[in-house]
Amino acid sequence: MSRTRRQWLGYFLLLFMIFFLYRYNRSSSYEAITPPETPDSATNEQDPFVPGFTNPDFPESHLPDPVLPTEQVPNEPPHESIWKNLPLRFPVTPNLAPPLQSIREIPKIQAGGSSFSQITTFFQKSRQAAVKEAFTKCWDSYKSLAWETDLLAPISGLPINGLGGWGLTIVDNLDTLWIMGMRDEFTKAVATVIKINFEATDSPEINTHEVNIRILGGLLGAYDLSSDRRLLLKATELGDMLYAAFDTPNRMPITHWDLHRAARQEEQIAEEMTSPSELGSYILEFTKLSQLTGDPKYFDAAQLVMEKFNRLQDVTRLAGLWPSVLNARTDIFDGDLFTLGAEADSLYKTLSKAYLLLGGRSPMYRKMYERATRTAAGHSLFRPMTPDQKDILLPGYVHVLQTENGKSRTLLEGHVNYRACFSGGLFALGGAIFNIPTHRKIATKLVDGCIWASHSFPLGIMPEVYDTVPCASQTTCPWNELVWKEEVHRRVNMGPEPDPNFDIDAYIRDHHLPKGFVSVPDTRYNLRPEIIESMFTLYRVSAREDLLDTAWGMFESIQNTTEIINGNAALADVTSPDLDPVHIDAMDSLWMSETLKYFYLMFSDPDYMNLDDYVFNSAGHPLKRPATEWIPY
Numbered sequence: 001m002s003r004t005r006r007q008w009l010g011y012f013l014l015l016f017m018i019f020f021l022y023r024y025n026r027s028s029s030y031e032a033i034t035p036p037e038t039p040d041s042a043t044n045e046q047d048p049f050v051p052g053f054t055n056p057d058f059p060e061s062h063l064p065d066p067v068l069p070t071e072q073v074p075n076e077p078p079h080e081s082i083w084k085n086l087p088l089r090f091p092v093t094p095n096l097a098p099p100l101q102s103i104r105e106i107p108k109i110q111a112g113g114s115s116f117s118q119i120t121t122f123f124q125k126s127r128q129a130a131v132k133e134a135f136t137k138c139w140d141s142y143k144s145l146a147w148e149t150d151l152l153a154p155i156s157g158l159p160i161n162g163l164g165g166w167g168l169t170i171v172d173n174l175d176t177l178w179i180m181g182m183r184d185e186f187t188k189a190v191a192t193v194i195k196i197n198f199e200a201t202d203s204p205e206i207n208t209h210e211v212n213i214r215i216l217g218g219l220l221g222a223y224d225l226s227s228d229r230r231l232l233l234k235a236t237e238l239g240d241m242l243y244a245a246f247d248t249p250n251r252m253p254i255t256h257w258d259l260h261r262a263a264r265q266e267e268q269i270a271e272e273m274t275s276p277s278e279l280g281s282y283i284l285e286f287t288k289l290s291q292l293t294g295d296p297k298y299f300d301a302a303q304l305v306m307e308k309f310n311r312l313q314d315v316t317r318l319a320g321l322w323p324s325v326l327n328a329r330t331d332i333f334d335g336d337l338f339t340l341g342a343e344a345d346s347l348y349k350t351l352s353k354a355y356l357l358l359g360g361r362s363p364m365y366r367k368m369y370e371r372a373t374r375t376a377a378g379h380s381l382f383r384p385m386t387p388d389q390k391d392i393l394l395p396g397y398v399h400v401l402q403t404e405n406g407k408s409r410t411l412l413e414g415h416v417n418y419r420a421c422f423s424g425g426l427f428a429l430g431g432a433i434f435n436i437p438t439h440r441k442i443a444t445k446l447v448d449g450c451i452w453a454s455h456s457f458p459l460g461i462m463p464e465v466y467d468t469v470p471c472a473s474q475t476t477c478p479w480n481e482l483v484w485k486e487e488v489h490r491r492v493n494m495g496p497e498p499d500p501n502f503d504i505d506a507y508i509r510d511h512h513l514p515k516g517f518v519s520v521p522d523t524r525y526n527l528r529p530e531i532i533e534s535m536f537t538l539y540r541v542s543a544r545e546d547l548l549d550t551a552w553g554m555f556e557s558i559q560n561t562t563e564i565i566n567g568n569a570a571l572a573d574v575t576s577p578d579l580d581p582v583h584i585d586a587m588d589s590l591w592m593s594e595t596l597k598y599f600y601l602m603f604s605d606p607d608y609m610n611l612d613d614y615v616f617n618s619a620g621h622p623l624k625r626p627a628t629e630w631i632p633y
């Protein structure tokens with residue numbers, strides 16, 4: 001096709017879409033949107049998505065298909081993988097297609113350009129270079145020792161597979177290479193990635209949630225940055241594979257998935273024990289894939305799951321939050337333990353981001369975000385008792401206990417895991433998107449809480465899991481050394497025969513417990529990103545300058561203690577004051593793809609990878625937000 005003809009076709013499609021959206025917006029009946037064969041999805045708060053390709057009002061031949069700018073449409077058919085045309089046992093007709101444009105009303109997320117000092121930004125350059133140097137070292141080691149495998153074990157120098165063996169570290173870091181300006185490396189990596197065969201794996205089963213957020217997210221993020229069509233084809237192949245995990249009687253995906261069984265077309269059924277994170281975080285990648293390919297089936301599949309979360313949100317034992325263990329087979333969400341962290345983080349992270357990726361056209365995600373954060377703020381965030389009475393918050397766990405008279409009461413535990421520190425970013429982002437000023441304050445206190453916890457330990461690094469003493473009130477919280485020691489005592493010496501001669505001070509000394517900490521059940525640091533992720537988000541939203549120096553201090557603390565010959569290694573015990581700490585032979589790919597990426601972006605020009613242009617998925621992959629709707633006069 002000549003360039004002019006393509007342009008004309010483009011204009012024609014654009015005009016058609018405007019007509020189509022206009023006509024749809026005027027239609028008040030949403031009935032045709034609900035898939036008739038899945039009664040589950042009949043919800044009273046149906047979002048007005050663009051009706052899909054099977055709507056009788058819009059015969060297929062009239063639809064703007066493809067819906068992309070013509071240049072981006074793959075002109076070669078995707079590799080015909082077994083997954084593409086695998087017959088489904090429980091087929092659905094996809095009736096929901098995601099919108100492709102944003103409404104105008106979403107507020108700006110980032111602080112205005114003039115709030116960031118140019119001089120300050122300039123002085124971050126050398127810090128940024130240090131982060132890139134750390135990345136380059138890890139990347140080079142991975143290239144020479146573990147290329148095309150999932151991970152490098154940095155001490156032994158051995159390659160490790162664990163997530164399908166498709167080269168996780170490469171796919172996970174395509175966009176990091178692009179963002180850090182390593183374009184030659186990016187090109188080489190893409191050449192390897194497009195040869196991945198998603199039909200071959202030695203793994204008996206894969207974690208579909210991890211494959212989705214890291215590998216599919218990685219491909220889509222790299223495609224959005226580079227527009228390299230081959231990456232979209234790969235993403236589609238993988239999307240088709242993951243789609244097969246949704247082929248269960250109730251269309252709930254299998255998260256620990258025997259894909260060989262699925263390929264043999266044997267019966268599949270969703271699991272009885274899964275978590276909100278695993279079940280509820282497909283929507284960003286699947287929406288993006290539908291938006292890019294014009295095939296609504298991916299979005300439709302993930303949306304069905306999210307509608308279930310929406311319907312069950314207010315009938316859990318702690319209305320507004322979802323329990324940390326879910327039964328995906330029966331759709332019974334009746335667990336009694338609730339947290340924003342570990343088992344649930346990806347779901348909560350996803351809500352406001354799905355709203356953005358759907359162009360602000362989904363009141364459902366806004367509602368889900370607002371209800372979840374309201375309950376979390378009232379029940380699971382707490383002020384820890386600290387020696388200098390810091391006005392901070394931490395995210396804890398809530399148990400819902402049944403009392404004898406049939407009522408229930410909640411019990412808050414000051415039990416924190418590293419992953420829960422994403423919650424500062426959650427409130428910072430949601431507060432900006434939905435214009436809720438108190439969420440900015442909560443975000444600030446949560447970020448300060450995780451910084452306080454980091455600085456309380458001798459290496460300046462927060463351990464994976466620890467317990468603190470929650471104050472009864474968030475407004476006043478005087479330090480009481482006796483209460484702290486009693487809590488420690490209660491924790492360690494309460495069995496059936498408590499030791500009467502138990503020496504609490506010796507215990508605290510031997511276990512290196514900083515003041516305010518009751519126990520540290522998991523003393524490791526696994527090179528995780530959540531604190532810097534939240535600091536980055538809060539910085540971009542608020543322009544709070546002191547976060548830059550704090551972030552630099554954290555980077556130095558981590559780099560100084562985890563750097564080894566082949567990159568960086570996880571730490572066995574961050575409570576030990578030993579400056580030459582014990583390393584674990586593990587370097588998760590999230591160290592490069594998330595932790596170092598967020599450190600790099602923290603020190604970049606605030607306009608780079610602007611949050612008004614990109615949504616970062618749960619694994620740190622940037623997905624381009626839809627352009628704002630153009631309204632004709």
Ligand SMILES: *[C@@H]1O[C@H](CO)[C@@H](O)[C@H](O)[C@H]1NC(C)=O
Nearest residue numbers: 460553554556557558559560
């Ligand atoms: C890290 O190491 C550098 C270089 O040895 C040193 O200047 C810096 O103070 C250290 N920082 C921390 C936080 O340990």
